[in-house]
Amino acid sequence: MIEYLKWDSDFLGFKTGLLQTNKDIQLKDELEKCRIEKYKLIYVFDEETILLPTSILQEYNGKLVDRKVLYEMQVPNALIANVEQTKPYYKQELTDDLLQLALVSGQYSRFKLDDNFSEEVFSKMYNLWIKNSINAKFADKVFVVEEAQQIVAMVTLKTKMDTLHIGLIATFPDFQGKGYGKQLINRTIQTALELGMNKIEVPTQFENKHACKFYEACGFKIKSKTNIYHFWL
């Protein structure tokens, strides 16, 4: 069944929906229905083992835009060291550093890589994301690392049930490989412990090899993989 996405439709300015495939769904019939219902964009979430047939992609103007990998970690019992340079960000002010880091975090986002979107859509979305993270609408905690009074790395965190979700995480390219990302993950584990969370989850893209290696080096395991398609009707 097609799920109407209000937030996405309002944000993008056209009717947008989500279709989660399963063995009972006839994708072609569903996409026909979407056309009749005047959807302009449909996100199709599909299992990653088989790719959708080219004929469907051609007929309904679809493409694979994200091979999503969801990483998960069981929160260890012990407290984690090596968090010294991280600190909570309490201010409501959106600095240029934070905004640029949000854009770095989204470099493999489907809203950036699908060229049917303008560059403006991606920057507007990540601008909103970080703004709503520091004002506590999208995130419960934001941690940063500073060097010479400049924010050079950050992570945003949101609790949901027994899981702490990482939203945005990035280190500026000139500061990568210095251990700041690892410190932010340690701080995330510490926060999960403090809040009594059992798990930590973070999504990334299969193409973002660097991030996949980073999460695996930090002890995350793959929980699921999903292929995400955009159909522009």
Ligand SMILES: CC(C)(COP(=O)(O)OP(=O)(O)OC[C@H]1O[C@@H](n2cnc3c(N)ncnc32)[C@H](O)[C@@H]1OP(=O)(O)O)[C@@H](O)C(=O)NCCC(=O)NCCS
């Ligand atoms: C992923 C990212 C946040 C890591 O931050 P970082 O500050 O560079 O990470 P660290 O320096 O703490 O590295 C921690 C571990 O990750 C691994 N790692 C870091 N850079 C790596 C690279 N280029 N290739 C492979 N592994 C790497 C290392 O194994 C390192 O472990 P070590 O302690 O054994 O050396 C950072 O590279 C980044 O901002 N990337 C762009 C934005 C992005 O993709 N964000 C994720 C969105 S889902």
